[in-house]
Amino acid sequence: MKGYIHVYTGNGKGKTTAAIGLSVRAVGAGKKVFFAQFVKGQIYSEVKTIQQFLPQIIIKQYGLDCFIYNGLGARSRSHSCENFKLETRTQI
DSSP: OOOOOOOOOSSOOOOHHHHHHOOOOOOTTTEEEEEEESSHHHOHHHHHHHHOTTEEEEEEEESSSOSSSOOOOOOHHHHHHHHHHHHHHHHO
């Protein structure tokens, strides 16, 4: 099976919105979607909406359960990467 990986990075807004839009299009086309957020660890409204209305999208967050004020620290990066590695072994 052929799959695609899209990565959105950078400062500012729009990354989650772009990823959600592409995810919705993929589900509409019959594709499976695994949506990973590396920094966010809190349940925001977009996550609740996806879980409620689009159960075909598997969404996982690998960040810490806190708001990051001054950039992504080494602890958060390490936490996100390790949890993602463990999770994707079973999802991909």
